[in-house]
Amino acid sequence: MPIFQMWLVTTLRGIKLVAPFMESKWGWAICESVHFIGLSLLIGTIGVFDLRLLGFGRRVPILALHRLIPWGVAGFVINIVTGLMFLVTEPDQYIFNPSFHLKLLCIAIAGLNVALFYLIPFRKLGSLAPGAPPPALARAAGAASLCCWITVIACGRFLTFYRPVPCDKSGPGLIATCIPQRHAGQL
Amino acid sequence: MTAVSSWVRDSPSAFAFPMILTLHTIGMGIVAGLNAAIALRVLGFAPSVPLSEAERVFPALWFGFWLNAITGVFLLLGYPTKALTNPMFYTKLALVALGLVAQTRIRRRVIPASATNSVPWRGKLIAAASLVCWASAITTGRLLAYTYTKLTTI
Numbered sequence: 230m231p232i233f234q235m236w237l238v239t240t241l242r243g244i245k246l247v248a249p250f251m252e253s254k255w256g257w258a259i260c261e262s263v264h265f266i267g268l269s270l271l272i273g274t275i276g277v278f279d280l281r282l283l284g285f286g287r288r289v290p291i292l293a294l295h296r297l298i299p300w301g302v303a304g305f306v307i308n309i310v311t312g313l314m315f316l317v318t319e320p321d322q323y324i325f326n327p328s329f330h331l332k333l334l335c336i337a338i339a340g341l342n343v344a345l346f347y348l349i350p351f352r353k354l355g356s357l358a359p360g361a362p363p364p365a366l367a368r369a370a371g372a373a374s375l376c377c378w379i380t381v382i383a384c385g386r387f388l389t390f391y392r393p394v395p396c397d398k399s400g401p402g403l404i405a406t407c408i409p410q411r412h413a414g415q416l
Numbered sequence: 417m418t419a420v421s422s423w424v425r426d427s428p429s430a431f432a433f434p435m436i437l438t439l440h441t442i443g444m445g446i447v448a449g450l451n452a453a454i455a456l457r458v459l460g461f462a463p464s465v466p467l468s469e470a471e472r473v474f475p476a477l478w479f480g481f482w483l484n485a486i487t488g489v490f491l492l493l494g495y496p497t498k499a500l501t502n503p504m505f506y507t508k509l510a511l512v513a514l515g516l517v518a519q520t521r522i523r524r525r526v527i528p529a530s531a532t533n534s535v536p537w538r539g540k541l542i543a544a545a546s547l548v549c550w551a552s553a554i555t556t557g558r559l560l561a562y563t564y565t566k567l568t569t570i
Contacts, residue, residue: 255562258558258559258561258562259555261558262554262555262558262559265441265444265554265555265557265558266448266551266554266555268441268445268449269444269445269448269449269452269550269554270449270452271445271449272442272445272446272449273445273446273448273449273450273451273452273453274449274452274453276445276446276449277449277450277453277473285472286469286472286473288466288469288472289465289466289469289472290464290465292464293462293464293465293466294462294465296461296462296463296464296465297453297456297457297461297462297465300452300453300456300461379442382438382441382442382445383438383441383442385441386434386437386438386441387430387434387438390430390434
């Protein structure tokens with residue numbers, strides 16, 4: 230029995246802070262629209278920076294392009310906030326959704342990638358000759374970042390197609406793909 | 417056309433409707449995101465990025481546009497009644513058109529006019545309008561799913 234996941238759903242459902250907004254007629258739709266705007270900001274700035282690391286647009290100085298990154302971070306923060314709003318309103322549609330699991334995993338990998346990028350290759354970018362290729366680690370970080378965020382977008386879009394249905398009596402397995410019901414013998 | 421329509425609507429494959437939607441979302445990220453980056457630069461953020469280099473971005477913008485035009489046509493073929501009887505759909509198309517006008521104006525007029533990297537105020541106005549257009553296009557697109565009145569029959 231996915232005890233942890235069921236506890237998570239119950240706890241999240243108890244957070245009523247944004248319920249009046251999310252349950253209003255246009256609340257959910259507005260939240261989704263803002264979520265999409267956030268993703269566009271992220272792709273347009275961080276995606277472009279990743280492409281620059283990979284060698285596209287060599288005449289643009291890397292560190293100058295880096296000045297747009299805060300807008301991508303703003304997009305990310307917007308999406309965390311709106312994402313949490315979805316999560317606390319309909320937790321069982323996400324906690325038991327394998328597409329959501331993959332999405333979270335890719336966000337975590339992207340986060341690790343960012344940490345590694347700033348810890349190691351970033352400082353070398355300042356001493357790079359104009360137009361010279363960045364160090365291999367920076368290029369790898371750019372590629373990983375791009376792959377992660379595109380997968381995150383795809384997983385987000387696939388959420389509705391992997392939405393779990395109520396489980397039958399056998400209950401969910403290790404990767405919970407259905408929502409446990411209160412059958413005899415289960416929690 | 418009916419065969420394509422049925423395939424989009426009824427195919428259980430993840431490479432049909434789900435993939436079309438996902439590609440449409442990625443194209444949206446490209447067009448709206450890159451336009452946002454250009455608009456932000458024109459408005460004065462990240463000023464050390466040479467504005468003339470923004471020209472390199474336009475092929476990618478048109479790739480994103482055509483990706484969405486093609487996936488959009490498939491979506492329309494799948495649910496024509498749903499889209500064509502929804503005023504919000506026409507609003508979205510109009511906003512996309514306006515966004516493209518702003519994008520082209522920035523490319524043909526604003527960037528060449530910003531010779532010493534300082535942008536005339538009219539250019540900043542167009543950049544602001546671009547941001548509004550693309551954000552509104554995203555929103556109207558999202559609202560399509562909530563505002564349609566007819567699904568398959570008139």
